[in-house]
Amino acid sequence: MVLSSIGLRNFRLHKNTNLDFSKDLNYIVGGNGQGKTTVLEAIYYLCTTKNLNQNQDSEAVSFDEKHFEVKGHFRDLTENITRIHFDLETSKKTYFVDEKQTYRASSIIGKFPVVTLVQSDHAVTLGAPAERRKLVDSIISQYSETYLIYLLDYNKTLRHRSALLSKIRELNDKSLMPQLEAWTETLVKMGLEIIKHRLKFVENFNEYVCHAYNKIMEKKENPSIEYNFMGETRESEIEGKFIQELNNSREDELRRAKNLIGPHRDDFHFYINHYELRKYGSQGQHKTFQIALRFAQFFYMKDRLGRTPLFLMDDVFGELDANRAKKISMFLREIGQAFITMTDLTKVESIHIGNTDLLIEIENGRIVNA
Amino acid sequence: MTIPEPLEILIEELSKLPGIGKKTAQRLALFLLRSDENYISRLSDSILSLKTKIRQCSICFNITTTEICDICSSPKRDRSIICVVEDISDIIAVERTNEYNGLYHVLGGVLSPLTGRDVDSIRIKELEERIKNGNFKEIILALNPDTEGETTSLYIAKLFKESNLKITRIARGLPVGGNLEFADEATIGRAVLNRVTIQ
Ligand SMILES: [Zn+2]
Numbered sequence: 001m002v003l004s005s006i007g008l009r010n011f012r013l014h015k016n017t018n019l020d021f022s023k024d025l026n027y028i029v030g031g032n033g034q035g036k037t038t039v040l041e042a043i044y045y046l047c048t049t050k051n052l053n054q055n056q057d058s059e060a061v062s063f064d065e066k067h068f069e070v071k072g073h074f075r076d077l078t079e080n081i082t083r084i085h086f087d088l089e090t091s092k093k094t095y096f097v098d099e100k101q102t103y104r105a106s107s108i109i110g111k112f113p114v115v116t117l118v119q120s121d122h123a124v125t126l127g128a129p130a131e132r133r134k135l136v137d138s139i140i141s142q143y144s145e146t147y148l149i150y151l152l153d154y155n156k157t158l159r160h161r162s163a164l165l166s167k168i169r170e171l172n173d174k175s176l177m178p179q180l181e182a183w184t185e186t187l188v189k190m191g192l193e194i195i196k197h198r199l200k201f202v203e204n205f206n207e208y209v210c211h212a213y214n215k216i217m218e219k220k221e222n223p224s225i226e227y228n229f230m231g232e233t234r235e236s237e238i239e240g241k242f243i244q245e246l247n248n249s250r251e252d253e254l255r256r257a258k259n260l261i262g263p264h265r266d267d268f269h270f271y272i273n274h275y276e277l278r279k280y281g282s283q284g285q286h287k288t289f290q291i292a293l294r295f296a297q298f299f300y301m302k303d304r305l306g307r308t309p310l311f312l313m314d315d316v317f318g319e320l321d322a323n324r325a326k327k328i329s330m331f332l333r334e335i336g337q338a339f340i341t342m343t344d345l346t347k348v349e350s351i352h353i354g355n356t357d358l359l360i361e362i363e364n365g366r367i368v369n370a
Numbered sequence: 371m372t373i374p375e376p377l378e379i380l381i382e383e384l385s386k387l388p389g390i391g392k393k394t395a396q397r398l399a400l401f402l403l404r405s406d407e408n409y410i411s412r413l414s415d416s417i418l419s420l421k422t423k424i425r426q427c428s429i430c431f432n433i434t435t436t437e438i439c440d441i442c443s444s445p446k447r448d449r450s451i452i453c454v455v456e457d458i459s460d461i462i463a464v465e466r467t468n469e470y471n472g473l474y475h476v477l478g479g480v481l482s483p484l485t486g487r488d489v490d491s492i493r494i495k496e497l498e499e500r501i502k503n504g505n506f507k508e509i510i511l512a513l514n515p516d517t518e519g520e521t522t523s524l525y526i527a528k529l530f531k532e533s534n535l536k537i538t539r540i541a542r543g544l545p546v547g548g549n550l551e552f553a554d555e556a557t558i559g560r561a562v563l564n565r566v567t568i569q
Contacts, residue, residue: 153517156484160517163483179481179489182525186517 001076001112001308002337003043010065012038013365021339022358025332027351028341030362036341039362040116040312043339046072046082047112047310049095053120057086057093074112076307082112110142113301113309117294117316124293125277125286129267136268139297140201143304147197154190158259161187166257187262188242194263195229195238202227202268205300212295215331216288216324223289226269230261284324291316291328298335311338317351318343325351377403429500431476431493433458441474448472450507454497454526456480456514464512472510475500480513480522494526501530508536 002023008014013035030036041060044052051057061068071083083096095102102108123131141148161183168176202225213223227233232241245261246253253260270277272285281289294311301309311332317325317340329351332338345351345359353359361369373381377399385395402410426432427439434440441447441461451472455461461474479492489495501509511526513519527537 157517157521160481160483160521164488167483167488176488178528179483179525182481182521182528183483185524186521189520190517 001074001310003046003072003310004075005073006039006042006046007069007071008038008042009069010062011042011068011070012060012062014038014042015062015365017365017367019360019367021337022356023337024354025357026337026339026360027345027353027357028339028360028362029343029345030341031343034362035365036362037314038365039360040314040339040341042070043072043310043312044114044116045070045084047114049084049093049108052116052118052312058088058091061086061088080112109145109148110305113142113305113307114312115294115298115301115309116312116314117291118312118314119316121290121294122286125270125281125289129265132268133264133266135293135297136198136201139205139301140197142301144197147194150190150193150197154187154194154262154264157183157186157190158262158264162257162259165253165259168254169257184246187259188239188246191242191262192239195242195266196235198227198263198266199229199233199235205296208296208300209292212299212331213288213292215295216291216327218323218327221285222273223292224271224274226271227266229263229266287319288324295331295335308336311335313338313340315341315343430474431458431478431496432461432474446471450505451510452500452504452506452508453510453512455512456519456522460512470510472508477513477522480518481525482518489525492522494529497526498529501533501535506535508538511537511539 003021004023005018005020007019008017011017017039019039028036028039041052044050045060051060066089067085067087069083069085071081074080074082081096081098083099084093085096086093095108097108097111124135137147137151141151161180164176164180164183167173168180206224209223209225214220229238230241230245232238242261249260270281270289272281272289275281277285277289298309298311313332317328320328332340333354359369360367380399380402381392381395384390384398385392387395390398402413423435424433425435427434427437427442429438429442432439432441436443448471452475453464453470453472454475454477455464456477456479458476461476464470464474475493475497477492477494477497479487481487481489481492500506509526509530511523513523523539527539530537
């Protein structure tokens, strides 16, 4: 899939910006606050209807304006024009594919796949387990609608079950226990599906991470992701383990009125040469791992979906040494179309810019050179 | 121009109906305004009689104009089999398939602790009572395949674990996340025929 052009109206600093893109690498260059990340933000809106940095939609409306609009032209086997409109007064966001309004964001999942590599990615290797679950869930959900449905159902089950746990605690009413049993059974059923999907995913994804990591790293290392459910990785044993752990924690769960067991507490562990990244990784290894994960996500999604995602990379080159910057710019050649923001071109002379690549310079929301 | 109050009120009331927006409500109200008086009184009578003539069947909680509904009083229905549904609209959906000839039980909801719905707020006690006093051989659970429906099915199945009843759940021919009410008849028909045994 290729995004051939985009139009921004009243979108942050961009009053009226039209851009034609290269089908290869698009370098968007500009100082801080000149509106370069905004272009990525707009592209992300077109693919997902959501904000790239989970900001409020209202923040993207230009100062003193009442709405924003972004329009994009995608080319794949067919051509699609997507358009998103946000009205400040009513807070209403409308999304159109080929001028037909789409009412559910979930109906476009996987249709315009996009992979992002942004500053906040450091949280994936350094942050809490929730950050890693978010990454894994977002990848699997893009190609498996079943997984997404199980995930939504599972989360709803968690909320029902904790409401019931609270009620049992509050009323000290043991006659509610058979109902808790029924909710526990649903929890296990849904949770089991999530665990199975995650096991399968990690098994397949590892190869992609390894490949990407060694493309960026100068010397060969062996990165891996490990996942288990409370120490168990054998699919046939997980249900038993799940039920047993729930039984063991029953008293605790009732006392705290909280769901203590299940895949909502999962973590994914990153290793390099069998040393845990969190404990032993250098800053450079963390950075490389974060970048490798996104490249791996790109190639994995491409294989699973049979469509090429767009690749958005926000200001990553700035913090890399020349050697790694060069490796990454070479690796980007294998991607196809990518959108890369940079503060300063002179700083990274090692980046190879080809004939078909595009260099876009942005100043104060205007294109000064494209 | 200000709209005369009676018309304004009618538009307001009509727009409370499901699927009716302000514009449609206005069109309907103007249509009624132009209609002849006979039609208007037939329409308003029929709306009123919804509340005055229709009530709940005292056995299965289906809607009926008599004490006991057509299905419960029919000698042709199979009294050894009972189909548990959430809502009256589900009876209509299953009946339209012509694949089922047993009795029904309308729960009037499903378990949902989040909205404060537990066993006592749906008609599970009534179901237990009916099972105890009847001669049922099979219970079919035809609840929506969402988390609440599934959990309610599990709960009911557990409730009759010690009995000799056969307990089945309608097969998942239904689209995931889909509601019984909106599934087409063929799909529901197949789902009822291909029900799976949980006990
Ligand atoms: Zn009846």
